[in-house]
Amino acid sequence: MRFQHPDRRPAVVTGASSGIGAAAALALAAAGCPIALGARRVDRCAEVAERIRAAGGEAVVHALDVTDPDSVKAFAEQSTRSLGDIEVVVSNAGGLAVGAVHEVDTDEFGREIDVNLMGAHRLVRAFVPAMVGRRRGDIVFVSSDVARRARPFTSAYTASKWGLEGMAHAMQMELEGTGVRASIVRPGPTRSEMGTGFSAEEFEFLIAKWQVWGHARHPRALRASAIADAIVSVVSAPRGVHLNAVEISPEASVVDPEEP
Numbered sequence: 001m002r003f004q005h006p007d008r009r010p011a012v013v014t015g016a017s018s019g020i021g022a023a024a025a026l027a028l029a030a031a032g033c034p035i036a037l038g039a040r041r042v043d044r045c046a047e048v049a050e051r052i053r054a055a056g057g058e059a060v061v062h063a064l065d066v067t068d069p070d071s072v073k074a075f076a077e078q079s080t081r082s083l084g085d086i087e088v089v090v091s092n093a094g095g096l097a098v099g100a101v102h103e104v105d106t107d108e109f110g111r112e113i114d115v116n117l118m119g120a121h122r123l124v125r126a127f128v129p130a131m132v133g134r135r136r137g138d139i140v141f142v143s144s145d146v147a148r149r150a151r152p153f154t155s156a157y158t159a160s161k162w163g164l165e166g167m168a169h170a171m172q173m174e175l176e177g178t179g180v181r182a183s184i185v186r187p188g189p190t191r192s193e194m195g196t197g198f199s200a201e202e203f204e205f206l207i208a209k210w211q212v213w214g215h216a217r218h219p220r221a222l223r224a225s226a227i228a229d230a231i232v233s234v235v236s237a238p239r240g241v242h243l244n245a246v247e248i249s250p251e252a253s254v255v256d257p258e259e260p
């Protein structure tokens with residue numbers, strides 16, 4: 001059995017190959033957590049792990065596809081073998097597709113739910129029972145501001161994030177008194193690789209439709225590091241304090257009242 005210092009908090013981050021997940025891995029490592037990075041693009045995870053090691057941190061990479069139960073199970077076993085008991089799980093892997101509810105193929109709809117919601121549940125099953133057994137640990141679900149207010153033409157994504165938050169809220173009640181915290185970090189628009197596969201037409205269409213319903217009121221977007229900082233704050237809260245849900249929005253440009 002590996003000796004584990006109580007201050008050593010090994011962490012796993014899913015979707016660590018880009019965007020918010022990569023930033024979360026870097027920020028948690030800077031906060032002292034040994035990190036296991038998981039995603040399908042292991043080469044991209046390896047680049048992030050190299051940056052962590054160059055800065056003096058500890059990082060390992062294990063392949064992960066959250067839609068494959070065997071892959072999630074193997075990821076959990078390998079991460080624990082590499083780093084010791086996992087104390088922090090960041091469930092971040094996610095994807096977004098465009099389409100009207102009545103036009104989206106049901107199987108495609110299901111594939112998005114499979115990554116964003118079922119994938120998160122697979123992680124819960126793989127990591128949380130042992131945390132409950134040890135009576136300590138954090139699981140953080142990266143949700144989205146769509147969970148508070150739906151965005152049109154991203155229906156499967158919206159449904160998956162509403163489902164994710166429903167699951168997380170129920171978990172918060174179920175885990176009360178176990179020493180394990182389930183938390184929600186809810187980003188607003190953030191610069192990452194999400195949406196970079198959209199055509200210019202799709203992008204313009206979405207923004208126009210969102211604006212009709214009061215979204216995308218200004219063009220500003222957050223850096224991925226802003227979400228990573230929120231994740232670090234949530235898992236760094238002292239025992240006895242639970243930051244249940246944190247929502248992060250980009251600030252609009254400062255309006256100068258003197259300007260004509």
Ligand SMILES: NC(=O)c1ccc[n+]([C@@H]2O[C@H](COP(=O)([O-])OP(=O)(O)OC[C@H]3O[C@@H](n4cnc5c(N)ncnc54)[C@H](OP(=O)(O)O)[C@@H]3O)[C@@H](O)[C@H]2O)c1
Nearest residue numbers: 015017018019020039040041065066093094190192193194
């Ligand atoms: N960007 C935003 O404006 C925004 C706003 C609100 C919430 N979010 C949420 O933030 C999270 C991260 O997204 P991002 O913005 O950082 O986008 P991103 O740069 O596209 O990152 C998505 C990550 O998810 C991983 N992923 C996708 N499918 C996977 C699978 N089947 N198994 C394992 N990993 C998978 C990708 O890795 P591989 O492709 O290498 O597997 C990638 O690392 C998502 O949950 C998203 O819903 C983003």
